[in-house]
Amino acid sequence: MSTLKFTEDHEWLRVDSDVATVGITDYAQSALGDIVFVQMPDVGASFAAGAEAVVIESVKAAGAVKMPVAGTIVEVNAALAETPAMANEDPLGAGWFIRIRLDDPSTLAGLLDQAAYDKLIA
Structure with missing residues (x-):
């Protein structure tokens, strides 16, 4: 069973065992506007919690997907690139x-659940 967690920086994680899929929330994509460029990290790269792992450019701003927890990249979404x-x-x-x-x-215990995230963006 997967668990959904959130960060205060508007990333989400869907956790299955010891692997997490990471993306940005609907709130974040709406604030960024149309995303026009994504630079992915290399598979096998390790990052500390809070480190910038993915570069995002939109029509409004440049930003980053930060690592919600420390870990190693095992897959990138090539279709998104x-x-x-x-x-x-x-x-x-x-x-x-x-x-x-x-x-x-x-x-993961230090991250937000759905209710806490909803309260954050309210």
Whole structure:
């Protein structure tokens, strides 16, 4: 069973065992506007929690997907790199950015659940 978690920086994680799929929330994609460019990290790269892992450029601003927890990139969404607008069209589905193997699954406890995230953006 997967668990959905959120960060205060508007990333989401769908966790299955020790691997998490990471993307940006609908709130984030709406604030960014049309996403026109995505630069993915290399598979196998490791990042600390809070490090910028993915570069995003939109018509409004440049930004980054930060690592919600420490981990190693095990997959990138190549389709998103080719069609960045998928992050706007389906941010919680096909518009995911990276999959990471968690260094320490217990760090997920520090992230927000759906109710806490909804309160944050209200």
